[in-house]
Amino acid sequence: MIFREATRQDLPAVLALLADEESVLDPASIVVGEAHERAFAAIAADPRNEMLVLTDDAYDPCGDPEGADGVVLGCLQLTYIPGLGQNGLERALVEAVRIRADRRGAGLGAELMRLAAERARERGCGLVQLTSSKRRTAAHRFYERLGFARSHEGFKLHLAP
Template sequence: MIFREATRQDLPAVLALLADEDPVADPAGVVVGAEHERAFAAIEADPRNEMLVLAEGAAGAGGAGEVGEVVLGCLQLTYIPGLGQNGQERALVEAVRVRADRRGAGLGAELMRLAAERARARGCGLVQLTSNKRRTAAHRFYERLGFARSHEGFKLHLEP
């Protein structure tokens, strides 16, 4: 397994994962729009944001997004400075996905472990996330990893 920052070449695979709830979405069929390109470029340019992937490399594969490499999971880490926690940053985890046909094999736990290691190495004192209330299996998964339901989340959708 390869854990690394996503590259532009990974964008179709990441978007396929984000659309992948039950059937595996084929990255070749994903339309990458201008809004996706802008969002990825903003993440890539921001030192407080990382889009990370867990990939499986084919024999001889040597680099990020190389032919033969299959993206199996992804997540976004955003580092948030704050005055709480003695001024330590916190890491916000978003967009956690593992390919539907590879779930249940420990890849999600490995992805989250590696993300927490990355946040710890950066000096973060806390990793936090939100999860849609309908995703009860995801809630059990996060609790097994040691995440506690400590806060109630709220969202306000803004009209353009």
């Protein structure tokens, strides 16, 4: 397994993971829209954001996208947030965590989260936080098994364009 920053070539596979967490979608069937392209470019250009993937490939360390033939098994986004509270503690926000439906139960999710926490620790973060939809009860059990505590109640406000 290889844990690395996502490349543009990974975008259809990441979107397939995010589109349906109960099925395995063929990345070739995913339409990558202009909004997806803009969002991925913004994440890639921002030093406080990372889209990360877990793959089963022998990824080319020189960054040659033609050398990346493996399967994206999981993904997540890390956003690093500076804060004044807790004595200036920087935190890492985890979003968009997914493991391919046909590969769950083998410890890949736990490994993905362990690697993300280690990456955040190396960056100087003192806290990893996440939110999860109330409908995702299996994901909640998973996060609790990893040591995450239900410490806050979350709120969201959708803004009309």
